[in-house]
Structure formats: C-alpha cells, structure tokens
Amino acid sequence: MASEDSPLWMLLDEGQQMLASTAAQFLSKSAPVGRLRELPRAPGADGFSRALWAEMAELGWLGLQIPEAHGGLGLGFFDLAIVLEASGQTLMPEPFVSTLLLGAQALLLGGTDAQRARYLPGVADGSRLLALAYDERGMRGDLSRLRASATREADGFTLRGVKPHALDAHVADAIVVAARVEPGDAIGLFIVPRDAAGLAIEREQRMDLLNAATVRLDAVRVGEDAVVGPLETSEALLSAVLDRARIGLSAQMLGAMERAFEMTVAYLKERVQFGVPIGSFQALQHRAARLFIEIALARSSVLAAARAVDDRPAEVPRLAALAKAKCGEAFWQVAAEAIQMHGGIGMTAEHDIGFYFKRAQAAEVMFGDGATQRRRWAEACGY
Amino acid sequence: MSEAPPLTEFRDEIRAWLEANAPASLRGTSPCGPFDGYWGGKKHPPVDPDVLRWRDLCLERGLTAPTWPKAYGGAGLDRDHAVVFYEELRAMGLPRPVVGFGFAMIGPTLLEFGNEAQKREHLPRICAGEIRWCQGYSEPNAGSDLANVQMRAVRDGDHFVVDGQKVWTSHADKSDWIFCLVRTDPTAKKQRGISFLLVDMDTPGVTPREIELISGSSPFCETFFEGVRVPLGNVVGEVNSGWTVAKALLGHERSMIGQSIGRAPGSGQRELVAKARHHLGAAEGPLPDPLLRDAIAHNGMDEEAFQLTLARLAQTREAGASPGSESSILKIAATEMKQRRYTLGMRIAGEEGLGWTDDGFDAQDVDFTRGWLRSRANTIEGGSSEIQLNIIAKRVLGLPDGK
Structure with a gap:
C-alpha cells in the first residue's frame, strides 16, 4: 500500500540539473541515434563504442554511484538514473544495464569485500564490463522454474546450464550466473570470469540493437570465493538487483520516449499536407496531447522509484513495478504513434524513428512485461 | 505583507488553538477538500449548531478566508501560512469553516478586479458564509465556446436590463447571488462585447429551474432572466471588458478543481x-x-x-x-x-x-x-x-x- 510518509522528493538539485543537461548535450552530439545503423553487427564486433565508454568513465559517469573507496564518486542511484535517462534519449547500446545495473548492483548489494575490490574500480574507470545471466528459455523471469545447476564440490561448485539473452555477455569480463544449488533448493549467484574453462558465449543479433549473448555453462568450476551474497539470501539479492535494473531501464525508457515524442511534435509542425502543417489537424493534436500526459505520469514514476532506492528501500519493489509498467505502456504508445504520425517515412530504415519502436517492444518485455509488473504490484499491495 | 509568525511557530499556534477550540463532533469527519465544509447562504437548510460554532470561531480570527485582507474579513496571511492552516485542519479531519464559489471563485476575482464598494459589500458576507454564490457562465449555445454568450444586458438609465438564459448553473436554486457573463455590445466581436455582472438572485425576473441528471441528482440548474434590472454599479471591471475578468475567474475555478x-x-x-x-x-x-x-x-x-x-x-x-x-x-x-x-x-x-x-x-x-x-x-x-x-x-x- 502507499506510504503514509510524505511523498518521495522527485526534484533534481542544482548539481543534478547540471549533470542532466551536460549528459544530454554530450550524448546527443557524440552518440546520435543514427549511429545504430553503422555500429558493426558482424560476429566479433562489440556493437557499441568502447571509446565512448572510456570517455564517459573520464567524466565520472560510470562510477557515479560506486563508493569512493572503489574509485567512484559515492553519489546516489538517483544520480545514476539521471545519466541513464540521457543515455536513453539516443538509445545508446553501451553496456549501462549489464555493467552498471545488473553486475555492479549485485556486487554493491551482495559482493564480498574482495569481489568489490576486484571488480568495482574497473567498472568505474571503464576497463571492466560485467553481465548477469539469470533467465532461461521458458522461464520468463519465474525463479521457481530456473534449471541451471550449481553442484556443490569439496572446494567450490560446478555450474551447468544455458542462459540465453544475457545482455552484453559477449564483451563482459565477468558474468554473474544464477543457478540452483545442489543438493538443496536455494538459488545462488556466482561470479564467473570470462576465461573460465567450460564457459561458451555466443553472440545474438537483436532487432532493437541492444547486444546480448547466449551463455553456456558446461561444467564450469568455480571456488567458494565466486559466491555473491550468502547463499541463503541470494534469491532476495537477485530480486533486489532486478528491481534496480527495472528502475534504471525505466529511466532509459523515459529518455527514449521523450526524444521520440520531440521528434514527432517537430514533424507535425513541419510536414505540410493539404497546404497546412499536419499538426494543425485536431485529430493529431489531441493524440499528441495524450502522449504528453502519459509521459508526465511516467516521469513521476521513474523519479520516485529512483529516489526510493536511495531513501526508502522498503518501497523499491512496488515502485520498480510501477515505473516499469508505466514506462512500458507509455514508451510503446509514444513509439507506435510516432511511426503513425510520421507516415510512410517512419516505416523506412532510413528514418531514425523506427529504432524507437523496436526498442519500445524490447524494453517492454525485459525484466518482466506490464502484466508481470502488475501482478508483482498486486502482491506487494496485498491482493 | 504578512505580520504572521514564522511557519513552524504558526503551525504550533494553530494546532494548539484547534486542539482547544475545534468542536469535538467535527473532528475526524472531513477530508477538508475545497468542497468539504459549510456552503452557507440564506437558503441553507437547518444545520448542526457545531458547524455554525466552528464557522464563528474561525471567522473571528479571519480564518474562513485566511489569505484575504483583514479589512474584508480575512486574516491577511500569505499563501504558505494558509497552506499550514489547511494542513492542520486536514490532520485533524476538520471541515473547512466556509466553502463555495464565493470563497473560491468570485472572492479572489473581486480582490483583483472589484472596486472598493464591491469589495466592502460582498467580501465580508462571503467570509461569514452569509451569501452563497453561483456561476452564470454557460448558455445553451455557449459551452466549450464560452465567448459565444448571448444573454443581453441593455442599459436603461443607471441600470442594465438583462434578458436571456444561463445553463449548468451549479446550485442556482440554493444560491443568493450569481456572477454572470452578459453581452453588452452585440456589434463587437465575440470576446470584446462581454461584461461581468453581479446579480442578486432575489431580483424580480430571475428564475432557476433544476436539471435532473442521469444519476438522478440535480446539482445544476438552468436559470432564466426576464427583464431583470441590475444596477450599473454591479459591473466588475469595465463595461465590455468582462472577458479578462472571466478568464481570471476560470483560473480560480481550475485551482479549486485542482485542489479537489x-x-x-x-x-x-x-x-x-x-x-x-x-x-x-x-x-x-x-x-x-x-x-x-x-x-x-x-x-x-x-x-x-x-x-x-x-x-x-x-x-x-x-x-x-x-x-x-x-x-x-x-x-x-x-x-x-x-x-x-x-x-x-x-x-x-x-x-x-x-x-x-x-x-x-x-x-x-x-x-x-x-x-x-x-x-x-x-x-x-x-x-x-x-x-x-x-x-x-x-x-x-x-x-x-x-x-
């Protein structure tokens, strides 16, 4: 149920406003959405720009939320969400979600001191990329159906299983793997270095131009020191990590829908038919106005959820579901209307707006679709 | 502009005053929205004496209209202090001492556009909940196209004579006065020939009639005007410049809806x-x-x-x-x-x-x-x-x- 406390503070302070405008300006210039056409998709290619990633590390953006002891700036998740929103505007395929949200959050929330010291400084300076491999074919995020196994050995575990669609696993230096511990029933998280024997990674090609790979674990041996978070609480840890990913992805979706909407409103003003700009037709004006309403509501959900990570952890599961569901719906609606309002040109590969439509569908189904979020919300609200 | 104490002190003061004085029977009974309280007026049905006692207590301190100047019955508080007052009412579940279109719409509009005589005549009676107001804006042919109002006001000596019909006048049957948009220059273009007029509902020729809605309730009326004589002094702002006043009032209406x-x-x-x-x-x-x-x-x-x-x-x-x-x-x-x-x-x-x-x-x-x-x-x-x-x-x- 809704909190009785005063509402979460949703405004950006002066420094955060500056961060938002700097990030938006910088990324619009150095990462225009059109580059999605050129980023190499051939096997072996990264599918994103390592140079740009390094530049963002220079600017401090990759370590915003990482503690100073590990080479970061020690700011909040809210600050990270600001950069994520900016990165969403041009649909950047750089490994934000995999490295900063999934990998780094798992270590921040559950990693041992040694694991943090080993990986986080590299995340902050851009030299290390991380990934999380948890979902399986047919599992759809339902952890009770997770089949990958971690067999207990005298000196560690042997991992077996297949994990498709693991974001950025093709470039990750280490992959956090979710597997069911045998004997027993607990789900454990294990951090596996990329060069581990028995680990095979096959690059996938996605329509939305995010990068992902299928991770095959064929008797991969890891030591006790690979366990992330005590085994007894790994499942809760995984849920918390996924909630943060939902919120961070929602911030990117917010940026994306804002930009797609801007492009569409601009087009309505410039495209002339019947001797007038099509934006003078009320049929289109009202539909555009409805998109504006949906975006404003989605924005509040994202800002509140991101703030909750820093200030009210107990509210995170409910607000993560809210942000993901609202953004999923709004982004999809904006992107679909964007294509319709652009008309024929919007259907061409030459125009950028199609990228937004593809990403809207991808983002809607990642980390649980709208119906899944509403089920989680209802559970959190006691019905 | 305010001589009130700092906000935290003011909050403590208000809270203590409410604890000591607010009628026990009213506590915990109201969400304290802009429509939750005493609507007042001469036609109000008999009411729980505690409601009137509560009104009187607040009125004495100017708190039925906290931000209005003291000279007109308010407390002369700034917006922040008024917000604190309402927050404390809400915290105790108390209704507002006086609500209605007088307090929420015509009052603020008179403060901005009314002349001194109009302010002195109407504002204190709104503060006291003595007079209930209704809104004469829409007409059968002026709904969303509000500037198309046709109700005529023709000058006759020191009066206007008003003929026409208003519709969707909320609670006109329970109201004492109505603020109206009337057409005073039929030759001017739309917005230009409109005046903003205050009319006593008891004037001969004013007839409200209830409209039954699909819900079975009748919150609205249609109100007929037939040869209604209204003193020239009841025009707010300049003759033929009523559209400006009308738009300002719509802003107050939106704010009321926003709060609700x-x-x-x-x-x-x-x-x-x-x-x-x-x-x-x-x-x-x-x-x-x-x-x-x-x-x-x-x-x-x-x-x-x-x-x-x-x-x-x-x-x-x-x-x-x-x-x-x-x-x-x-x-x-x-x-x-x-x-x-x-x-x-x-x-x-x-x-x-x-x-x-x-x-x-x-x-x-x-x-x-x-x-x-x-x-x-x-x-x-x-x-x-x-x-x-x-x-x-x-x-x-x-x-x-x-x-």
Missing part, C-alpha cells in the same frame, strides 16, 4: 479491492479473478502515478519554481482516471450494481452506481477533456491553429 482532485494516496485502490473482496467472496489472499486483479492493479498504478505527479508539481512550487506546462494535464488525467475507477467498480459489482434504490440492492452499491453515472460529467464540466487537449496541444506543444 487530491485524494488520500491509494484510497481508490483500497476501495476497489474491498469491493472485489465483497462481491467475489474472497476475504483474503490473491483475488480469485486474475483479469480483475490485473485491472485493479492497472488502476492502482495509474492512481499512484497521478498522486506522484501532483506531489512533484507541489514540490516544484515549494522549491520556488513554476510547475509549468505539466500542470495542464491534471484536470483531464484526474477525471478520466476517476471514470475508469468507477467503470471498473461497476464491472466488479456486476448485477449488484444495477440498483436504482435500495429495494433489492445494497445502499452502498446504489450510491456507487449513482456516483458512476455522475462521474461521466467530470470530463465535460469545468473545461471538457477536448478543451484540455486543445490547451496542451496549442499552449504546451505549440502546435499550429487550423485554417
């Missing part, structure tokens, strides 16, 4: 869940109908996203900035959400929602059904959804006018 749409967080969802548990016979656990559960969650999420947006805009104002373009979404978002909530409630009630009276039905379900019917007006009154969308499209998005 804040509800207790999560209350809509709680109501729907309780309704579903009742009608589905599921006292606890997950609701047995997954489609209904999904629909309730959808509505609950919409409600939360809206509440958060209200809070975000309030925070923006608190931080001293203008909430800007996003406040234009509130009216349409709130009213459409309310309609979806009622529609879902009707789906939950099924045939139990078909009652008109409690013969064969639960009174609670009947009330809900009538509320559902009434809610259909919410997207029409106070600026229809289509007008709201026009405003967003043109003023916020800057889309061009049609030919």
Whole structure:
C-alpha cells in the first residue's frame, strides 16, 4: 500500500540539473541515434563504442554511484538514473544495464569485500564490463522454474546450464550466473570470469540493437570465493538487483520516449499536407496531447522509484513495478504513434524513428512485461 | 505583507488553538477538500449548531478566508501560512469553516478586479458564509465556446436590463447571488462585447429551474432572466471588458478543481479491492479473478502515478519554481482516471450494481452506481477533456491553429 510518509522528493538539485543537461548535450552530439545503423553487427564486433565508454568513465559517469573507496564518486542511484535517462534519449547500446545495473548492483548489494575490490574500480574507470545471466528459455523471469545447476564440490561448485539473452555477455569480463544449488533448493549467484574453462558465449543479433549473448555453462568450476551474497539470501539479492535494473531501464525508457515524442511534435509542425502543417489537424493534436500526459505520469514514476532506492528501500519493489509498467505502456504508445504520425517515412530504415519502436517492444518485455509488473504490484499491495 | 509568525511557530499556534477550540463532533469527519465544509447562504437548510460554532470561531480570527485582507474579513496571511492552516485542519479531519464559489471563485476575482464598494459589500458576507454564490457562465449555445454568450444586458438609465438564459448553473436554486457573463455590445466581436455582472438572485425576473441528471441528482440548474434590472454599479471591471475578468475567474475555478482532485494516496485502490473482496467472496489472499486483479492493479498504478505527479508539481512550487506546462494535464488525467475507477467498480459489482434504490440492492452499491453515472460529467464540466487537449496541444506543444 502507499506510504503514509510524505511523498518521495522527485526534484533534481542544482548539481543534478547540471549533470542532466551536460549528459544530454554530450550524448546527443557524440552518440546520435543514427549511429545504430553503422555500429558493426558482424560476429566479433562489440556493437557499441568502447571509446565512448572510456570517455564517459573520464567524466565520472560510470562510477557515479560506486563508493569512493572503489574509485567512484559515492553519489546516489538517483544520480545514476539521471545519466541513464540521457543515455536513453539516443538509445545508446553501451553496456549501462549489464555493467552498471545488473553486475555492479549485485556486487554493491551482495559482493564480498574482495569481489568489490576486484571488480568495482574497473567498472568505474571503464576497463571492466560485467553481465548477469539469470533467465532461461521458458522461464520468463519465474525463479521457481530456473534449471541451471550449481553442484556443490569439496572446494567450490560446478555450474551447468544455458542462459540465453544475457545482455552484453559477449564483451563482459565477468558474468554473474544464477543457478540452483545442489543438493538443496536455494538459488545462488556466482561470479564467473570470462576465461573460465567450460564457459561458451555466443553472440545474438537483436532487432532493437541492444547486444546480448547466449551463455553456456558446461561444467564450469568455480571456488567458494565466486559466491555473491550468502547463499541463503541470494534469491532476495537477485530480486533486489532486478528491481534496480527495472528502475534504471525505466529511466532509459523515459529518455527514449521523450526524444521520440520531440521528434514527432517537430514533424507535425513541419510536414505540410493539404497546404497546412499536419499538426494543425485536431485529430493529431489531441493524440499528441495524450502522449504528453502519459509521459508526465511516467516521469513521476521513474523519479520516485529512483529516489526510493536511495531513501526508502522498503518501497523499491512496488515502485520498480510501477515505473516499469508505466514506462512500458507509455514508451510503446509514444513509439507506435510516432511511426503513425510520421507516415510512410517512419516505416523506412532510413528514418531514425523506427529504432524507437523496436526498442519500445524490447524494453517492454525485459525484466518482466506490464502484466508481470502488475501482478508483482498486486502482491506487494496485498491482493 | 504578512505580520504572521514564522511557519513552524504558526503551525504550533494553530494546532494548539484547534486542539482547544475545534468542536469535538467535527473532528475526524472531513477530508477538508475545497468542497468539504459549510456552503452557507440564506437558503441553507437547518444545520448542526457545531458547524455554525466552528464557522464563528474561525471567522473571528479571519480564518474562513485566511489569505484575504483583514479589512474584508480575512486574516491577511500569505499563501504558505494558509497552506499550514489547511494542513492542520486536514490532520485533524476538520471541515473547512466556509466553502463555495464565493470563497473560491468570485472572492479572489473581486480582490483583483472589484472596486472598493464591491469589495466592502460582498467580501465580508462571503467570509461569514452569509451569501452563497453561483456561476452564470454557460448558455445553451455557449459551452466549450464560452465567448459565444448571448444573454443581453441593455442599459436603461443607471441600470442594465438583462434578458436571456444561463445553463449548468451549479446550485442556482440554493444560491443568493450569481456572477454572470452578459453581452453588452452585440456589434463587437465575440470576446470584446462581454461584461461581468453581479446579480442578486432575489431580483424580480430571475428564475432557476433544476436539471435532473442521469444519476438522478440535480446539482445544476438552468436559470432564466426576464427583464431583470441590475444596477450599473454591479459591473466588475469595465463595461465590455468582462472577458479578462472571466478568464481570471476560470483560473480560480481550475485551482479549486485542482485542489479537489487530491485524494488520500491509494484510497481508490483500497476501495476497489474491498469491493472485489465483497462481491467475489474472497476475504483474503490473491483475488480469485486474475483479469480483475490485473485491472485493479492497472488502476492502482495509474492512481499512484497521478498522486506522484501532483506531489512533484507541489514540490516544484515549494522549491520556488513554476510547475509549468505539466500542470495542464491534471484536470483531464484526474477525471478520466476517476471514470475508469468507477467503470471498473461497476464491472466488479456486476448485477449488484444495477440498483436504482435500495429495494433489492445494497445502499452502498446504489450510491456507487449513482456516483458512476455522475462521474461521466467530470470530463465535460469545468473545461471538457477536448478543451484540455486543445490547451496542451496549442499552449504546451505549440502546435499550429487550423485554417
């Protein structure tokens, strides 16, 4: 149920406003959405720009939320969400979600001191990329159906299983793997270095131009020191990590829908038919106005959820579901209307707006679709 | 402008005063919205003496209209102090001492546009809840196209003679005075020939008649004017410049509507869940109908996203900035959400929602059904959804006018 406390503070302070405008300006210039056409998709290619990633590390953006002891700036998740929103505007395929949200959050929330010291400084300076491999074919995020196994050995575990669609696993230096511990029933998280024997990674090609790979674990041996978070609480840890990913992805979706909407409103003003700009037709004006309403509501959900990570952890599961569901719906609606309002040109590969439509569908189904979020919300609200 | 103490001190002072004085019978009875309180007027039916005692207590301190100047019966507080006062009322569940269109609409408009005589005549009587006001804006041919008002006011010596008809005048039958838009120059273009006129409802020739709505209730009237003589001194602002005054008043109306749409967080969802548990016979656990559960969650999420947006805009104002373009979404978002909530409630009630009276039905379900019917007006009154969308499209998005 809704909190009785005063509402979460949703405004950006002066420094955060500056961060938002700097990030938006910088990324619009150095990462225009059109580059999605050129980023190499051939096997072996990264599918994103390592140079740009390094530049963002220079600017401090990759370590915003990482503690100073590990080479970061020690700011909040809210600050990270600001950069994520900016990165969403041009649909950047750089490994934000995999490295900063999934990998780094798992270590921040559950990693041992040694694991943090080993990986986080590299995340902050851009030299290390991380990934999380948890979902399986047919599992759809339902952890009770997770089949990958971690067999207990005298000196560690042997991992077996297949994990498709693991974001950025093709470039990750280490992959956090979710597997069911045998004997027993607990789900454990294990951090596996990329060069581990028995680990095979096959690059996938996605329509939305995010990068992902299928991770095959064929008797991969890891030591006790690979366990992330005590085994007894790994499942809760995984849920918390996924909630943060939902919120961070929602911030990117917010940026994306804002930009797609801007492009569409601009087009309505410039495209002339019947001797007038099509934006003078009320049929289109009202539909555009409805998109504006949906975006404003989605924005509040994202800002509140991101703030909750820093200030009210107990509210995170409910607000993560809210942000993901609202953004999923709004982004999809904006992107679909964007294509319709652009008309024929919007259907061409030459125009950028199609990228937004593809990403809207991808983002809607990642980390649980709208119906899944509403089920989680209802559970959190006691019905 | 205010001589009031700092906010925290003021809050303590108000709280102590309320603790000591507010009638016990009224505590915990009201959400303290802009429509929750004593509507006043000479035609008010007999009322609990505590309501009048509460009004008198506040009136003595100027607190029935906290931000109005003391000279006119207010307390001369600034906006922040007034907010603190209402927060404390809300915290104790107390109704507002006086509510209505006098306090919320014509009062602030007179403060801005009225002359000294008008302020002295009307404002103290609004503060006291002595006079109830209604709004004479819409006409049969002037709804969304408000500037098309046709009701004539023709000058005759030191009076105007008014002939015509107003419609959707809320509670005209219970009101003592009406503020009207009248056409004083039929030759001028639309907005140019309109004047803003105050009319005593007791003047011969004024006849309100109730309109029955599909919900069975009659919150609105049509009001007829036949040879109604109104002193020239009752024009607010200049003759033929009433449109400016009219627009300012619409701003106050929007603000009143804006205040009325804040509800207790999560209350809509709680109501729907309780309704579903009742009608589905599921006292606890997950609701047995997954489609209904999904629909309730959808509505609950919409409600939360809206509440958060209200809070975000309030925070923006608190931080001293203008909430800007996003406040234009509130009216349409709130009213459409309310309609979806009622529609879902009707789906939950099924045939139990078909009652008109409690013969064969639960009174609670009947009330809900009538509320559902009434809610259909919410997207029409106070600026229809289509007008709201026009405003967003043109003023916020800057889309061009049609030919």
